[in-house]
Amino acid sequence: MTSPALILGGARSGKSALAERLAVASGREVVYVATGQAGDGEMAARIAHHRAQRPAHWLTVEEPVKLADKLLDHAREDRCLLVDCLTLWLTNVLCDADPGCFKRERKALLDSLPRLPGRLLLVSNEVGLGVVPLGELSRRFVDEAGRLHQAIAALCPRVLFVAAGLPLVLKGPALEGNLP
Numbered sequence: 001m002t003s004p005a006l007i008l009g010g011a012r013s014g015k016s017a018l019a020e021r022l023a024v025a026s027g028r029e030v031v032y033v034a035t036g037q038a039g040d041g042e043m044a045a046r047i048a049h050h051r052a053q054r055p056a057h058w059l060t061v062e063e064p065v066k067l068a069d070k071l072l073d074h075a076r077e078d079r080c081l082l083v084d085c086l087t088l089w090l091t092n093v094l095c096d097a098d099p100g101c102f103k104r105e106r107k108a109l110l111d112s113l114p115r116l117p118g119r120l121l122l123v124s125n126e127v128g129l130g131v132v133p134l135g136e137l138s139r140r141f142v143d144e145a146g147r148l149h150q151a152i153a154a155l156c157p158r159v160l161f162v163a164a165g166l167p168l169v170l171k172g173p174a175l176e177g178n179l180p
Helices: 015-025 041-053 067-074 086-094 101-115 136-155
Strands: 003-009 029-034 059-062 079-084 119-125 158-163 166-171
Touching: 003 015, 003 136, 015 029, 015 079, 015 119, 015 158, 029 067, 059 067, 067 079, 067 101, 086 101, 086 119, 086 136, 101 136, 119 136
Parallel strands: 003 119, 003 158, 029 059, 029 079, 079 119
Antiparallel strands: 158 166
16 A cells, blocks of 8 residues: 655745655655646746656656546556645646536545555645635635645655755654655
8 A cells, every 4th residue: 555645835845855855765666746737927937847857757647637546547556656736736626617626536535545556745835824815715725725734644654844945744754864
């Protein structure tokens, strides 16, 4: 069965870099599951930058909505799946034209996690540390991100929080030396 880890942190905290180091340290074939969509020029530039930063031998799978399906398709005992990031995926499913998308895809993701073989690294933005946002959709996003993180953390033997590039173990074994 899988050995999932949830890696939380703020924007530009170093959480993705930590996840990438953990993926390399796993010694497994890495499948990078990207959830972002290029809705504008700035996001397209971010995606291009991330693509250029990743090792060329990593398989990249882009999936904005059907995350559980992609994880089930690509998980193998000899692989490490790195999902970056859950909060972009959450935005996609909350804003989907199908009103049932969020509930269906969230359930599918949570149901799939305990069944996946191999290693799984889930990167997500911790957005609940700031002020309560204005606007109904923004408040719902923060609430649902918090609920999703709690549900996933309950399923993960390791949960890390990253701030200023420094990882803090919230659950599970300590990081030894530099990693893992």
